[in-house]
Amino acid sequence: MxxxxxxxxxxxxxxxxxxxxxxxxxxxxxxxxxxxxxxxxxxxxxxxxTPYNKGKGKGWINAKGYREIKVNGIQYKEHRYIMEKHLGRKLLKSEDVHHVNGVKTDNRISNLKVLDHGEHTVITNNRPYKKGYKIKLTQKERNRRSDHMKEMRNKALENQ
Ligand SMILES: [Zn+2]
Known part of the structure; x- marks a missing residue:
């Protein structure tokens, strides 16, 4: 049985x-x-x-940290929506809306700039530390943490 x-x-x-x-x-x-x-x-x-879709006020913050809104039942990334309204046309797939000050939720039109996707990737990848890192770490400290994680992973695998 x-x-x-x-x-x-x-x-x-x-x-x-x-x-x-x-x-x-x-x-x-x-x-x-x-x-x-x-x-x-x-x-x-x-x-x-707090659930992503239950933030304060209008819209919510999505998993990548961008504000999203719903207009007439259609979901938009707010920065793209605001830029489209500002330009009076739809954005192309190849156009990214860049947050000038690096704050992804700061969707004031003065903080938004349309860039070609290629240009945008160059700007965001050349920041002193990659987006997603909330804390400023020295390379040495980052390596130490990385080694620590590897050690933990190996231990976990051994104990399986
Ligand atoms: Zn339940």
Whole structure:
């Protein structure tokens, strides 16, 4: 007899037991062992995070840090939307809207500049540290952290 559990159709092919959502208490069927909540919104509550689409005021900040808005049911990146309104035309796929001061949520028209995609990549890649790094680290400290992560990963692999 297999030690698998019955699925909804009565087949014995399920290996993870139903769980109780740690946020709302509802019974749910996890697809991964680590799942602790029945839904995305319950997951946010457990981790005490603000959902991306529930920021203050108009719009929300997406996973890449840009503000997004919905106009007549259509979703836009706000900086691109503002630039299109300013120019009075649609932006081309090859055109990027650059944030002059580097602040991705500062969508004042004075902070926005249309660049060809190639130019934009050159500017953002030549910053003293890559976007996404919130802290300024010396190369030595960064190497130390990188080595530390490698060590942790190797340890985790050994313990498997
Ligand atoms: Zn829940």
């Amino acid at each position: 297999s030690n698998k559990l019955l699925d909804t159709l009565g087949r014995r092919n399920r290996s993870i037991a139903d769980k109780t959502c740690e946020s709302c208490g509802k019974q749910f069927r996890p697809s991964k062992e680590i799942q602790r909540a029945c839904s995305r919104s319950c997951g946010y509550k457990i981790r005490k995070l």
